[in-house]
Amino acid sequence: MYPLIQVGPFNLSxxxxxxxxxxxxxxxxxxxxxxxxxxxxxxxxxxxxFLPALIGAVIGGRVWYGLFNLDLYLQSPGLFVALRVSDFxxxxxxxxxxxxxxxxxxxxxxxxxxxxxxAALALPFVQVIASIGLLMSGEAFGxxxxxxxxxxxxxxLRHPTQAYYAIAALLTGMVVAWIARxxxxxGTLTAVYLGLQGIAWLLIEAVRADSLVxxxxxxxxxxxGLVLLIAALMWMRxxxxxxxxxxxxxxx
Amino acid sequence: xxxxxFYRSHTLIVIMVLIGIVWxxxxxxxxxxxxxxxxxxxxxxxxxxxPAPSVGHQAPDxxxxxxxxxxxxxxxxxxQVVLVNFWATWCPPCRAEMPAIESVYEHYRDRGLVVxxxxxxxxxxxxxxxxxxxxxxxxxxxxxxxxxxxxxLARVLPSSFFLxxxxxxxxxxxxxxxxxxxxxxxxxxxxxxx
Numbered sequence: 326m327y328p329l330i331q332v333g334p335f336n337l338s339x340x341x342x343x344x345x346x347x348x349x350x351x352x353x354x355x356x357x358x359x360x361x362x363x364x365x366x367x368x369x370x371x372x373x374x375f376l377p378a379l380i381g382a383v384i385g386g387r388v389w390y391g392l393f394n395l396d397l398y399l400q401s402p403g404l405f406v407a408l409r410v411s412d413f414x415x416x417x418x419x420x421x422x423x424x425x426x427x428x429x430x431x432x433x434x435x436x437x438x439x440x441x442x443x444a445a446l447a448l449p450f451v452q453v454i455a456s457i458g459l460l461m462s463g464e465a466f467g468x469x470x471x472x473x474x475x476x477x478x479x480x481x482l483r484h485p486t487q488a489y490y491a492i493a494a495l496l497t498g499m500v501v502a503w504i505a506r507x508x509x510x511x512g513t514l515t516a517v518y519l520g521l522q523g524i525a526w527l528l529i530e531a532v533r534a535d536s537l538v539x540x541x542x543x544x545x546x547x548x549x550g551l552v553l554l555i556a557a558l559m560w561m562r563x564x565x566x567x568x569x570x571x572x573x574x575x576x577x
Numbered sequence: 578x579x580x581x582x583f584y585r586s587h588t589l590i591v592i593m594v595l596i597g598i599v600w601x602x603x604x605x606x607x608x609x610x611x612x613x614x615x616x617x618x619x620x621x622x623x624x625x626x627x628p629a630p631s632v633g634h635q636a637p638d639x640x641x642x643x644x645x646x647x648x649x650x651x652x653x654x655x656x657q658v659v660l661v662n663f664w665a666t667w668c669p670p671c672r673a674e675m676p677a678i679e680s681v682y683e684h685y686r687d688r689g690l691v692v693x694x695x696x697x698x699x700x701x702x703x704x705x706x707x708x709x710x711x712x713x714x715x716x717x718x719x720x721x722x723x724x725x726x727x728x729x730l731a732r733v734l735p736s737s738f739f740l741x742x743x744x745x746x747x748x749x750x751x752x753x754x755x756x757x758x759x760x761x762x763x764x765x766x767x768x769x770x771x
Contacts, residue, residue, distance in 0.1 A: 547604070
């Protein structure tokens, strides 16, 4: 675990640096994907939509974390705006980013679905880098285990949940990229991304040791994961989204 | 093809909902589960007699000056549940967990909880400013030469040692602790007979 990198007199947070790198490279990659899929127009829209979505992600990530540590945050409300990289939660960030990004693109009459699909291709890339940051900083750590691939952390062998998240993001990115090569309706990539994200949360959070939980020990990310998965499946089942197949008329 | 798969799977959603709910219920966090990994099991008298900074052993004694210059001895706290937390102001995970420790301390100190925040090699002014800024009310001890931190093998910050009323190390936690872990451990130790 390398939570800090010493650069001269400064001790910099590894997780924070990797998160910053993830956001910057994600911004670049989103622009590139949007340009490939929709030309200059979509790339410009993606560029204009990035900052509001990022602000939504920051607010959502912190509010989500704060709500699940409400007693602490009510005691010190300044924590809601404190510069603490560890006090963010990805589920809240995803929701906040989606909502504000969608609202912004709706208000500006951008191509919402095309933008969301571009984001679905770029987000796994961001998550891989951010997960490596979590692994280096020791955050989002797993439960104790004796499995052969367990990593020593805080004095015991643990599930490398951060690595699981990185692998899940990598696989999600590969699946979404594979589907993107086919002729699919707008929004399909977004639905597939959200569905796979939901599955990842359902599975990986089960072995995470520092999950944010509802009363009764129910892990919040798993609940949202199930909601996302079901929403994605319902989206995919909409009849109007099925591409029309050419009818073959056989004359007798 | 992708859409067709989902469209044709009319029962898929119902099945997924059911499986998901069962899975979430089965994998929910058990309040004591996270503590089991470090809890002393089958503690023997000989184990408890040998001082060592590990679970099942008597906590090594130490005496350190607090911010107000009064020396605090761990041995004098026998009969109380003690959380020894090694930390530094420059350590982000330490800063992150401090509000949780303060919250637990305020809630349980009347029942016999003592928190000793052992600061690693920092000047009293920085430590004092930090304690004031975060409104921390438990005592901060100054490990100016790092000897106590070395004695407790606290190579990772933060490191937390939960001691029962007999002064035996009952759990060791490296890294920031979720509040649920602190509360779970303290509740258990306070509930035990002295």
